[in-house]
Amino acid sequence: MEYRQLSPETVPGFLKDIPSVQQIFSDLDDLEVEEVGDGNLNFVYKVRQRKNPEQTVVIKQAVPFLRIVGESWPLSRTRMNFEIQALEHHTKYCPQHVPDIFYSSTDMSLVVMQNLNRHAVLRGEMILGKIFPKLAEHISSFLANTLFPTTDWCLTGGEKKAMVDRFINPELCKITEDFVLTNPYEDHETNVYHDEVTQADKDYLQQDSQLKVAVAEMKYAFMNHSEALLHGDLHIGSIMANEEETYVIDPEFAFFGPIGFDVGAFIGNLFLAYYAHEVRQKMLGREPFEYRNWILRTAEETWNQFQAKFEVNWVAHEQDAPSSYWNYQEGHIGFALQRQRFLRHIFEDTIGFAACKMMRRIYGLAKVADIAEIPDLKARLEVERNVMRMAKVMVQQRSSFRSIKELTALAQEISPLR
Ligand code: SR1
Ligand code: MG
Numbered sequence: 001m002e003y004r005q006l007s008p009e010t011v012p013g014f015l016k017d018i019p020s021v022q023q024i025f026s027d028l029d030d031l032e033v034e035e036v037g038d039g040n041l042n043f044v045y046k047v048r049q050r051k052n053p054e055q056t057v058v059i060k061q062a063v064p065f066l067r068i069v070g071e072s073w074p075l076s077r078t079r080m081n082f083e084i085q086a087l088e089h090h091t092k093y094c095p096q097h098v099p100d101i102f103y104s105s106t107d108m109s110l111v112v113m114q115n116l117n118r119h120a121v122l123r124g125e126m127i128l129g130k131i132f133p134k135l136a137e138h139i140s141s142f143l144a145n146t147l148f149p150t151t152d153w154c155l156t157g158g159e160k161k162a163m164v165d166r167f168i169n170p171e172l173c174k175i176t177e178d179f180v181l182t183n184p185y186e187d188h189e190t191n192v193y194h195d196e197v198t199q200a201d202k203d204y205l206q207q208d209s210q211l212k213v214a215v216a217e218m219k220y221a222f223m224n225h226s227e228a229l230l231h232g233d234l235h236i237g238s239i240m241a242n243e244e245e246t247y248v249i250d251p252e253f254a255f256f257g258p259i260g261f262d263v264g265a266f267i268g269n270l271f272l273a274y275y276a277h278e279v280r281q282k283m284l285g286r287e288p289f290e291y292r293n294w295i296l297r298t299a300e301e302t303w304n305q306f307q308a309k310f311e312v313n314w315v316a317h318e319q320d321a322p323s324s325y326w327n328y329q330e331g332h333i334g335f336a337l338q339r340q341r342f343l344r345h346i347f348e349d350t351i352g353f354a355a356c357k358m359m360r361r362i363y364g365l366a367k368v369a370d371i372a373e374i375p376d377l378k379a380r381l382e383v384e385r386n387v388m389r390m391a392k393v394m395v396q397q398r399s400s401f402r403s404i405k406e407l408t409a410l411a412q413e414i415s416p417l418r
Helices: 011-016 079-093 122-127 135-150 157-166 170-179 199-206 209-224 259-283 289-320 331-363 377-396 404-414
Strands: 031-035 042-049 056-062 070-074 101-105 110-114 228-230 239-241 246-248 255-257
Touching: 011 031, 011 042, 011 056, 056 079, 079 101, 079 110, 079 135, 079 170, 122 239, 122 259, 135 228, 135 239, 135 246, 135 259, 135 289, 170 209, 170 255, 199 331, 199 377, 209 331, 209 377, 228 259, 259 289, 259 331, 259 377, 259 404, 289 331, 289 404, 331 377, 377 404
Parallel strands: none
Antiparallel strands: 031 042, 042 056, 056 110, 101 110, 228 255, 239 246
């Protein structure tokens, strides 16, 4: 099949020929299509049958450019090949948090999947101040269950290297290397500053040698530490949820990288929301305490539960296939120490990457609506300064935090819950 970019007008004709989609709709001549993509890269269509709107799918199609910039920024469609492969992996290891996939095509660079129409993008919901009681439980399961099976603790060296090879994703890794781990920390042409940002604000990030060394270390880790198959872009816009269920979408940035990058992406986005809600809760006419407290508890529970579940998976794997390596009298002590040290390493990376994910959203090209859509620029600037204060300590002192509680305590020291 030859690639063509779909439009709302051409979607119905395209779907008609796909057997797995024919089973979903009782009448393929009665489809209503709406383009709903609000991400930075792709086009997303919601398709419903007019007379039976519960018969519905979503199509996500990659176009050969970066949507946030336009056709002047070419980006190959192969990103969808990685998304399709990653969705298969996520479905295998954590189906309860992945949408059903009905059809995929690397030729057309698209997937047809479950329309999560009882769920909404988490970022938008959190901006509205909604609480998701099961979020930490679900995301910690997704992380532990998708990451552990692709580590060298689980796979053989040969299996792991074959997978690393299938997930060499240089174009999207370069987006992260540039937009998350380089450009915001220099006076780069792709950065975007609002009118209240001062030279001193920029210098705080762009002329601090200690900070720049620490960020460069995180970038080196991102580029070299092929620990597990990552989602690669696990911010709260890549999650759809309601109070009961949570789905992780959009794994086109998937590649083998440092585990802390995925964990840190999620936790860093919670901290961004925490600072935004110092202002947003007041905009909503509420006292900030309850919601911001929920955000910090969610960050703590995510880390604590992730750590516990990752370890459970590791122990279960060792029990299923005991290695002769730990087969000596005190082997269980050695094995426990190994787990403890590895999780400590992930914790430090989580803090360092969370910090980078926070800082890139302030001066970098791609912002987060939580903060960027605060209408009062002076209030927005104060939020941004708090983010920068916290992120700087995090990345520079990432090895000195003893627990996730110390991290949430830092968040409150910079901006009390109130
Ligand atoms: C140009 S940067 C685009 C961003 O959008 C994606 O969601 C990733 O976060 C990426 O960094
Ligand atoms: Mg995305």
